[in-house]
Amino acid sequence: MNTGEKAKVAVIGAGIVGLMTALEVQRTGRQVVVIDPGEPGGRQAASYGNGAWIYPASIMPISVPGLWRKVLGFLADKSGPFVIRWSHLPRLAPWLLRFIWAGRNWQLVEDCAKVRFELCRRAVTDHQGVAAEAGVSHLLEHKGLLFIYRDKAEFLKESREWDMRRRFGVKINELDRAALAKLEPSLTERYQFAVQVDGAHCRDPNAYCQAIADLIQKRGGEFVRAPATGFQVSNGRLEGVKVGESVIACGQAVVTAGIGSKKLARAAGDRVPLETERGYHVVLPLGGNAFNHPVMPSDGKMGITPTAKGLRIAGQVELASVDADPDWNRAEILRGFGSRVLDLPEMREKAIDQWMGNRPSTPDGLPCVSAATSCHGLFYGFGHGHTGLTQAPATAKLLAALVAGKKPETDVSPMSVKRF
Numbered sequence: 083m084n085t086g087e088k089a090k091v092a093v094i095g096a097g098i099v100g101l102m103t104a105l106e107v108q109r110t111g112r113q114v115v116v117i118d119p120g121e122p123g124g125r126q127a128a129s130y131g132n133g134a135w136i137y138p139a140s141i142m143p144i145s146v147p148g149l150w151r152k153v154l155g156f157l158a159d160k161s162g163p164f165v166i167r168w169s170h171l172p173r174l175a176p177w178l179l180r181f182i183w184a185g186r187n188w189q190l191v192e193d194c195a196k197v198r199f200e201l202c203r204r205a206v207t208d209h210q211g212v213a214a215e216a217g218v219s220h221l222l223e224h225k226g227l228l229f230i231y232r233d234k235a236e237f238l239k240e241s242r243e244w245d246m247r248r249r250f251g252v253k254i255n256e257l258d259r260a261a262l263a264k265l266e267p268s269l270t271e272r273y274q275f276a277v278q279v280d281g282a283h284c285r286d287p288n289a290y291c292q293a294i295a296d297l298i299q300k301r302g303g304e305f306v307r308a309p310a311t312g313f314q315v316s317n318g319r320l321e322g323v324k325v326g327e328s329v330i331a332c333g334q335a336v337v338t339a340g341i342g343s344k345k346l347a348r349a350a351g352d353r354v355p356l357e358t359e360r361g362y363h364v365v366l367p368l369g370g371n372a373f374n375h376p377v378m379p380s381d382g383k384m385g386i387t388p389t390a391k392g393l394r395i396a397g398q399v400e401l402a403s404v405d406a407d408p409d410w411n412r413a414e415i416l417r418g419f420g421s422r423v424l425d426l427p428e429m430r431e432k433a434i435d436q437w438m439g440n441r442p443s444t445p446d447g448l449p450c451v452s453a454a455t456s457c458h459g460l461f462y463g464f465g466h467g468h469t470g471l472t473q474a475p476a477t478a479k480l481l482a483a484l485v486a487g488k489k490p491e492t493d494v495s496p497m498s499v500k501r502f
C-alpha cells in the first residue's frame with residue numbers, strides 16, 4: 083500500500099450516519115471514499131424514510147421496566163404499533179429476550195440515558211451547522227416537537243420517563259386543549275393534553291443526505307456505487323475493503339452500513355446482536371399551511387411530520403427478517419390512525435408514497451461506536467435504532483476522533499462492540 087492509500091479512509095454506507103462520518107473525517111484532513119450500492123440516503127436506507135425528527139430529548143431506550151407487559155398488549159392488537167411475524171420468532175427470540183432484559187430496572191435505563199444524552203443533546207445545532215455548510219438550511223425547521231395525549235392522566239402514566247428527561251435538563255412545556263388547539267387547530271378533539279419539547283424536523287431527509295454527499299464530493303471525497311463484501315487484512319491490520327472482485331486500498335475504514343453492518347462486522351470477526359425493527363411510512367398530500375408541528379400521539383406511537391413532499395406518517399415496529407416482503411397493511415394502519423389525529427381533508431386522499439425500511443437496532447438501546455475487536459484500523463458506527471438521524475452528528479464526531487487516534491469528547495466504552 084502506498085502512502086496515499088494508507089491515508090485514505092473508507093466509509094461503508096451512505097445513510098445519514100456514514101455521510102456525517104465522512105464529513106467529519108474529511109475535517110481532520112483525510113481523503114475519504116464512501117462505498118454504497120445505493121444512492122446517498124436513497125430508498126434502501128432507513129435514513130430515507132424516517133419520521134424526520136431531530137429530537138434532543140430522545141434519551142430513553144425503548145426497553146424500560148414493564149415493557150414486556152405492554153408488548154403482550156400490542157401483540158394482541160393486530161392494528162397496534164408493534165408486531166412480530168410469528169414464523170420469524172425462533173430466530174428473533176434471543177434478541178428480543180436481550181432487549182427486554184436490557185431494560186429490567188430503572189438504574190439500567192438511567193445509565194443508558196446518560197450515554198444517549200451525549201449523543202442527542204447538540205443534535206439541533208449540529209444539524210443546523212451541517213445544513214448551512216451544505217447550503218440546505220431551508221430543509222430544517224426548528225419549531226419544537228409535540229407529544230399529544232388523550233388527557234393528562236395518560237401523560238402522567240409516563241411521568242417516570244418525563245421526570246428522567248427533566249433531570250437531564252430537558253425543558254417541557256405542558257399544553258392544555260386550548261393552547262394545543264391554538265398551536266395546531268387541525269388536531270382532533272381526541273387529544274386534550276400535550277407536551278412540547280425542543281427539537282427540529284427535516285423537510286426532506288433524502289434531499290438532506292444528497293446535499294451532504296455533494297458537499298463531501300466538493301471537498302474531494304469519492305463515491306463508489308457497490309456493496310462492500312469484506313476486508314483485506316494483513317497481520318491483523320486493515321489494508322483494504324473488498325468490493326466484489328476488487329479491493330479499495332485504505333489504511334482505515336468505518337462500517338456505517340445500518341442493518342448491513344451485521345454481516346460486515348461478522349466478516350471482520352465480530353458477532354453483533356443487530357436486528358431490524360422494520361418501520362413504515364405513508365405520505366399524504368398536504369396543501370397550504372394546515373399543519374406545522376411534528377406530533378406523536380401517545381396511543382399510536384408514530385411521528386406525523388409536515389415535509390416538503392407531503393404529510394409523512396412514520397412508525398410501526400415489525401419484527402421480521404430483513405429480507406421478508408413488506409406488509410403494506412402496516413402502512414394502512416398508520417394512515418388510518420392518522421385520521422384519528424388530524425381533521426384534515428387530506429387524510430382522505432390517496433397516499434402519494436409508502437415505504438418500508440430497517441431500523442438497525444441493538445438490544446440495549448446504544449449504538450456501536452467502537453474499534454473492531456481484532457482488525458486494526460477498522461471501526462464501527464451502527465445500531466442507532468429509532469434515533470439515528472438525531473444521533474448521527476455526535477456519532478460522526480466520536481468516530482472521526484477514533485479514526486484520528488484522538489481521545490473522543492465522550493467516553494465511548496459503553497458503546498464498545500466488546501460489550502456483546
Ligand SMILES: Cc1cc2nc3c(=O)[nH]c(=O)nc-3n(C[C@H](O)[C@H](O)[C@H](O)COP(=O)(O)OP(=O)(O)OC[C@H]3O[C@@H](n4cnc5c(N)ncnc54)[C@H](O)[C@@H]3O)c2cc1C
Binds near residue numbers: 121137
Ligand atoms: C419508520 C422509521 C422512523 C424513524 N424515525 C426517526 C426519527 O424521527 N428521528 C430519528 O432520529 N431517527 C428515526 N429513525 C431511525 C433512523 O432512520 C435510523 O436510525 C438511521 O437512519 C440509521 O442510519 P444509518 O446511516 O445507520 O443506516 P441507513 O440509513 O440504513 O444507511 C445504511 C446504508 O448502508 C448501505 N449498506 C448496507 N450494506 C452495505 C454494504 N455491504 N456495503 C456498502 N453499503 C452498504 C445501505 O445501502 C444504506 O444506504 C426512524 C426509522 C424508521 C424506520
